Amino acid sequence: MVCALHNADWRRPPGHWRFCRARRRAARHAPAGPLRACLEAPLPPSGQPVAASHFLAVDLETTGLDPEHDRILSIGWVAMDGPRIDLATADQRLVRAEGPVPEASAVIHRITDRRAASGVPLEEALDALFQALAGRVMVAHHAALEIGFLEQACQRLYGVRPPLAIVDTLRLAETALRRAGQPIPAHGLRLHTLRARYNLPAYRAHDALFDAIAAGELFAALLSRQSPDGKLPLGRVLFRPAWLW
């Protein structure tokens, strides 16, 4: 599935009505709660200017890259109104671990067993996320990972795979660079490499909240170039999950 996502052409209009229909269907199957409320909240029309759209930059820290076997360790997010990132909304949840945290991922995220044990149940973390996400378009760097893990978790906990409207900053940056005719070096699309390119500060890597803020800032930087006046239609920056069409 991850491959299919990669091949998606985000530049085509997202087929807004089909997407909304899929969301309504998922909402019907979801249990009452923040997920359902989130799916029921109307999405902005795809022609709406980005400057007037509302986003939620999200980052997940996981024990690995495979949604089937790996677990979510923490979720961080921050809301964006157009290109403005509002730190008042910055939030994160550590997820209580159901087993030991693999050593390799503990090194990366600095989330140890003890810290993981102090977290909240995954369901509580997801509820908080979906509450924040209602009426907003998710922004993530390399969104396939976020999509994969969130769908897997929702499938397990709520029995639905929620169709989420997502902006992928990695895709946006890649397209921007290709269009500018710039070569993309190895690791050139990593969040931290891209941020340096746009003169954004280096944050300590792999903290869900700061990675979410970092992705939001990168999105703002990309928008400032692609659409200085903010009039670019939202549909043009959306990353479209391929299975919907």
Next chain:
Amino acid sequence: MNGELEEIREFLDRCPDLAPLPAASRDAFVRRLTLRYLREGSTFPPENEPGLWIVRTGTIELRDDRDTLRDRLGEGDLVHVPEAPSHPLGPVTEDALIYHLPLERARELAALDGSIAQVLAADAQRPLSTDGATHGHGGDNRLLTTPVRALMTPHPVLAVSTLSLREAARLMDRADISALLLHTPDRPGEPCGILTDTDLRRAIANDIDPETPVADSMAHPLTTVHRGTPAFEALLCMARHDIHHLPVIREADDTLAGILSSTDLIRHQGTSAVYLVRDLRRADDLEGLKGIMQALPRLQTQLVDSGADALQITQTITMVIDTLTQRLIELCERDQGSPPCAYAWLASGSQGRHEQTVFTDQDTAIIIADDGPKGADGWFEALARKVTAGLDACGIRACPGDVDPTHPDWRRPAADWAREMERVLQHPTPRDAMLATHYLDMRVIHGDASLFEPLHQRALETGARHEALLSTLADQARDLPPPLGFFRQFVLEDSGEHADTLDLKMRGLLPIVAMARVFALHAGSAARNTVERLRAAARAGVIHEATADNLVDAWLFIAGLRARHQSSQVRSGQAPDNALDPAGLSTLERSHLKTAFRLVSDARKTALADAERVHG
């Protein structure tokens, strides 16, 4: 559970302008910020939005209505825009990530904690003007900015020099003036001398026949100033020459426009330098001099407060220290008997360049006429010991082993000096670079100037002809990097007594001084002062006018900052030094200082290379 915004908080903790905000309110502050990304070339503030803006990365320029650069904001700088501006304040010149505290959130915060008001008010009061930083405590600056023409007495009485003393005295009495300008019979309208009350007093005391022509008693040649000369410079001129009247001439045709007396100046403030110099001249022993020199820090503070610029301050301080040196030598000659042969007392370093401040040390030397009797050196060694010790006692630190006339290297006969200077200037080893700079900066403080000036002139000619010296000096200028790091943060001293401070002299002024020295040498200019050297080099076409202007501005700004820093140290009872803590600067000063360093850095890259190419 809220995520921790520790990284942003840590950044804000490093912003000195947010210092008034207590630690307890900072989390609330961070939580109310929004983040904006401004692309290079866009305008600031985005959507002309008011509020408090803090630059995290990038550069934003603030310009006024006439598009003149007023400020340049970089990492950690903040600007408070109290209301929505009708037009953008300036362009973003480097991709910028900025934090924004919108007005309504600032108000929310003010309700929680009043100290945010201090942050906003401190920035609002800061004048957005380039010269704002140089204004002192609102003292009366008229003396510094006013041209002489505003203070002088126009239409001075001018009489012919064949007049008798008695006739001249009557004329002065009738006109109620203390000074009478005189001209020769063949050149009416062109003053050639001046007769003052003091001259009349002296004539009577010496039983001069009142019927003799005034030409015998008048002072001549005349020292004059132009109409446009700042009053402060006129003041310096009077103090230097120990006179109280200056004829004022028109710039255009050199005709007489008026006369300026010290009373004209004393009516305004800023005269303490004159009094200080006068007191030094009258002092009769070291104890007296010591007592008077205690007023020197106060003089600098006063100059800073009255808005004097760095050139005026350093020249005044140098003038006072020159006078002190001269008086010490005179007292020494009185005690030791007259010198066995002609000699001159030389000053190098900042004194030689007229660039001293209250925190300074001695760089002096002696040149002795070649025709001195055997054993004459003993007299000069004794002089050197007494004068350097005297200066030290008066607060001008001795600098043993460096440029010190008690050491035979710095106390030589003229021929020996000539040989030594030839050697250093023609074939300098890197070790000699320091010597060469001292030789080029030297000037005569006391004694027979004709002993040294020809040597200096020859040194200039020799130096300008020799690639080796020019490149040694250029290398020296390159070896003093301005203290800006890769991210345009200040590079601070990392150890010792002054850790985490900027050495304004070593890192700020000396790179400019070193460059000016090279340029002046290329231009063949005998000027010692850095500002004069740069101007001379621009006139000679060695550097661009704009480069000279930039470097002069940078020098004036950094030296001004140092003077203010020292003056605030003096005021708080500390010993003045050159170690500045940049955290104590305002955003504006910091950005100016960075700009100054960058100008120096740019000039070092281009102008030095250009100068070498032009020459080669």
